[in-house]
Ligand SMILES: Nc1ncnc2c1ncn2[C@@H]1O[C@H](COP(=O)(O)OP(=O)(O)OP(=O)(O)O)[C@@H](O)[C@H]1O
Ligand SMILES: *[C@@H]1O[C@H](CO)[C@@H](O)[C@H](O)[C@H]1NC(C)=O
């Protein structure tokens with residue numbers, strides 16, 4: 186199994202979401218009663234990997250979880266989704282990444298994220314999995330793990346002519362410019378584009394301008410996702426970006442829409458590598474539009490069997 190080549194490899198995060206619904210958010214020192222509790226699988230890296238896997242490509246996840254119940258459970262979740270787990274490491278030095286989320290009746294939330302084991306994925310683990318990185322078609326990274334680890338993984342992929350997708354999320358204002366240089370596709374949302382460029386990104390025109398600024402920093406292409414408005418796509422050496430409109434649907438829960446989009450994009454880059462990027466983005470919009478019509482994060486991500494044949 187480990188000898189085989191993968192279509193999509195994700196180097197990124199795993200998080201267990203612990204969600205409590207209560208009438209209001211507790212104050213300091215206060216204990217209140219909520220009315221519902223559930224555990225969900227999250228983490229941008231894992232989400233994106235699972236969406237790609239559900240569309241039918243061979244995927245592997247490179248990540249670190251704790252040697253604990255949540256870590257064991259997350260590995261089982263990958264297996265249930267046909268994601269290869271041979272490169273998932275478990276550590277006793279930290280707990281599996283967790284997000285404690287309280288949601289009040291008005292839909293507002295208070296969240297504590299403990300990245301835990303995610304931050305312990307480093308150079309040594311990447312060296313061990315270099316053969317898999319070398320042979321994959323597409324490598325995907327985000328910023329929920331140590332930034333140097335992400336950058337190194339992207340660089341290793343680049344050095345081996347593997348296509349790279351970088352999702353600078355959560356965004357940092359002073360992102361190392363090497364991230365742009367190692368990204369074939371640099372894909373972010375409006376608020377991330379705004380933070381990175383320092384310019385407002387609230388509409389399609391402003392997104393066109395932000396995409397041009399991001400492309401100048403050295404990536405191969407830029408995609409800025411715009412929620413219900415779809416996305417803008419700009420490829421080097423072109424100077425004008427294309428607006429790819431979204432699919433009109435009734436959204437019930439947009440959590441994870443960006444991850445569904447990026448997972449789908451990785452799928453198309455691996456399975457239809459000669460397709461124009463605008464067409465991949467048009468199809469990824471349609472996959473993500475399905476995800477916003479279901480509740481939850483991974484629970485709302487569609488499988489190949491749920492989607493029209495024309496998307497494949
Ligand atoms: N209301 C919607 N209707 C249709 N498609 C949507 C809607 N919201 C999001 N999408 C699809 O999902 C993609 C990603 O959405 P968005 O730009 O909101 O990313 P995001 O902010 O990273 O998502 P989130 O933070 O909610 O997970 C969009 O490009 C679009 O294709
Ligand atoms: C963009 O994604 C970040 C997570 O990285 C999220 O916090 C933010 O709300 C998103 N912005 C928009 C406009 O959806």
Ligand SMILES: *[C@@H]1O[C@H](CO)[C@@H](O)[C@H](O)[C@H]1NC(C)=O
Nearest residue numbers: 192240241242455456457458
């Ligand atoms: C795309 O996936 C299908 C199986 O779902 C496979 O038969 C085909 O070879 C793949 N194409 C590429 C270019 O990877």
